[in-house]
Amino acid sequence: MMNGKEYLESLRDGRVVFLNGEKIDDVTTHPAYQNSARSISQLYDALHNPETAPILTTKTEEGHLTHKFFKASKNAQEMIEARDAIAEWSRMSFGFMGRTPDYKAAFTGSLGPFSDYYKGFEHNAKKWYTKATKDVPFCNHTIINPAMDRHKPLHENKEVFVRAVEERDDGIIVSGAKMVGTSAALTNYNFVANYSPVDLGEGDQSHALIFFVPMNAPGLKMISRQSYEQMAAMQGSPYDYPLSSRFDENDAVIVLDNVFIPWEDVFAYKNVQIANGFRAETGWLNRYTLHGCTRFAVKLDFMAGLLMKAAEMAGTSQFRGVQANIGEVIAWRNMFWAISTAMASDPLPGANGTVLPNSTYATAYRVFAPMVWPKVKLIFEQVVAGSLIQLPSSSKDFLNPEIRPYLDQYYKGSGGVTAEERVKLMKLVWDAIGTEFGGRNELYEINYAGNHENIRLETLKFADKNGQSAMFTSFVDAAMKDYDLSGWTNDKWINASNPKSSSLV
Ligand SMILES: Cc1cc2nc3c(=O)[nH]c(=O)nc-3n(C[C@H](O)[C@H](O)[C@H](O)COP(=O)(O)OP(=O)(O)OC[C@H]3O[C@@H](n4cnc5c(N)ncnc54)[C@H](O)[C@@H]3O)c2cc1C
Numbered sequence: 001m002m003n004g005k006e007y008l009e010s011l012r013d014g015r016v017v018f019l020n021g022e023k024i025d026d027v028t029t030h031p032a033y034q035n036s037a038r039s040i041s042q043l044y045d046a047l048h049n050p051e052t053a054p055i056l057t058t059k060t061e062e063g064h065l066t067h068k069f070f071k072a073s074k075n076a077q078e079m080i081e082a083r084d085a086i087a088e089w090s091r092m093s094f095g096f097m098g099r100t101p102d103y104k105a106a107f108t109g110s111l112g113p114f115s116d117y118y119k120g121f122e123h124n125a126k127k128w129y130t131k132a133t134k135d136v137p138f139c140n141h142t143i144i145n146p147a148m149d150r151h152k153p154l155h156e157n158k159e160v161f162v163r164a165v166e167e168r169d170d171g172i173i174v175s176g177a178k179m180v181g182t183s184a185a186l187t188n189y190n191f192v193a194n195y196s197p198v199d200l201g202e203g204d205q206s207h208a209l210i211f212f213v214p215m216n217a218p219g220l221k222m223i224s225r226q227s228y229e230q231m232a233a234m235q236g237s238p239y240d241y242p243l244s245s246r247f248d249e250n251d252a253v254i255v256l257d258n259v260f261i262p263w264e265d266v267f268a269y270k271n272v273q274i275a276n277g278f279r280a281e282t283g284w285l286n287r288y289t290l291h292g293c294t295r296f297a298v299k300l301d302f303m304a305g306l307l308m309k310a311a312e313m314a315g316t317s318q319f320r321g322v323q324a325n326i327g328e329v330i331a332w333r334n335m336f337w338a339i340s341t342a343m344a345s346d347p348l349p350g351a352n353g354t355v356l357p358n359s360t361y362a363t364a365y366r367v368f369a370p371m372v373w374p375k376v377k378l379i380f381e382q383v384v385a386g387s388l389i390q391l392p393s394s395s396k397d398f399l400n401p402e403i404r405p406y407l408d409q410y411y412k413g414s415g416g417v418t419a420e421e422r423v424k425l426m427k428l429v430w431d432a433i434g435t436e437f438g439g440r441n442e443l444y445e446i447n448y449a450g451n452h453e454n455i456r457l458e459t460l461k462f463a464d465k466n467g468q469s470a471m472f473t474s475f476v477d478a479a480m481k482d483y484d485l486s487g488w489t490n491d492k493w494i495n496a497s498n499p500k501s502s503s504l505v
Helices: 004-010 034-048 076-091 101-111 122-135 228-235 272-281 284-314 320-345 359-383 395-399 404-410 419-433 436-447 454-466 468-480
Strands: 017-019 057-059 065-067 139-142 163-168 171-182 189-192 209-214 220-224 251-262 266-269
Touching: 004 034, 034 076, 034 101, 034 228, 057 076, 065 101, 076 101, 076 284, 076 320, 101 122, 101 139, 101 284, 122 266, 139 171, 171 189, 171 209, 171 266, 209 251, 209 272, 228 436, 266 272, 272 284, 284 320, 284 359, 284 419, 320 359, 359 419, 359 436, 359 454, 395 404, 395 419, 404 419, 419 436, 454 468
Parallel strands: 017 220, 139 189
Antiparallel strands: 057 065, 163 171, 171 251, 189 209, 209 266, 220 251
């Protein structure tokens, strides 16, 4: 497993990243990425820290150490431990980094047990499982296509969506772009596949692909969105933007311009069935939702604490309505922890003696998290209210002796809280929900597991497939079987026209 230093070194590999019209030389020293890179490097160091290593790591079948979620779990106990490892890493960014390296372990961890699924590429799947458990690489993932032509099958868009443009003896050449890869500039590999409400369809199958590509592959280019980390660095100190300045997972559009992919890194090639089915049929969906739900639960722990402290400082914590709102945030937090625990402790059988997080409970996470984050945000806006705007422009105001006395007097909090402490907390709350970082975070939670309709439609599809729908409708049939136009159809109840019709006394 890489340590933090090795991870940072791995990013100095000639990758091509564009930001604000410039090509970035080294993401580990550039103000747009350097502290987010350090937040990730701390995760890698935690794997080797004697205090956290027992929570985070375990031995693989081959005997090497790995992060617990990178290894396929064999039973509920291992799955719960893997969940706890996810939570431990997530706490290091207070739940604000969603695509830490263990996110993609949701996929790589399934490659070993489900290697047979990848017909023709079974060996690659096995090899990648071992490689991922050994190195614990940081992989981004790009499964969504640029936002155009959503009304057409993929193969009708040959200019934009990623497709194979040439087949060679040693691999394929691919071209096209993906919507975004979160944290792409800070990763080692890009994972490419398709998640689309529109099936890949019949006809030309050059889009039906699944592969990994190293971030420094010739022809791979990343076009970053604006960097909130850099904006934070330019505008103030971490005091002003405590989250933006270290947890910004810069989302980049990934352009593949005639990139060579050796066969060893391919899992599906012109195979619609495999490219469409891998999410549901190899347990990736079960596993990534365990990661997402656990990370979300950690984040709600943090939000509950923030709300409690903010109410204390404003002197509102004794009001009944404020307490009810804090209680609601705690209840949401409890619900997502319950889903996460249920997913891990009541797993489903996987392949080859492994288990998978329970996908039935996962659907509740997928549908409710996008509803709950905006609700939690609204609670902050209603309860913390104007405190979020009664703030000096930046930490520099505290350094100006002319206004410092006013700040100390008028910005302080209840119960002896100094202005410096109160403003520090309010700026933390605002970064969580209101800054550009906060806004992106909301968009992330809402779209994390697919568009708002698809997450609901897939819940229905799963219910149809796993027998839930049949169970629900036959439950209703049981109620309707008891009566018809002539009254009760059995003797459990009394027919008004025949008082002796019930056999039960
Ligand atoms: C902050 C952030 C980070 C992200 N990071 C990543 C990442 O790392 N990797 C990655 O792969 N993706 C990433 N995404 C993309 C994310 O997965 C998608 O935004 C999400 O799946 C929703 O898809 P979409 O944006 O393409 O919207 P669409 O699916 O196009 O949905 C938009 C609207 O159109 C409707 N619609 C779309 N298609 C149809 C149809 N066929 N029939 C009927 N209605 C339809 C939907 O119901 C919805 O109302 C990220 C997104 C955000 C916001």
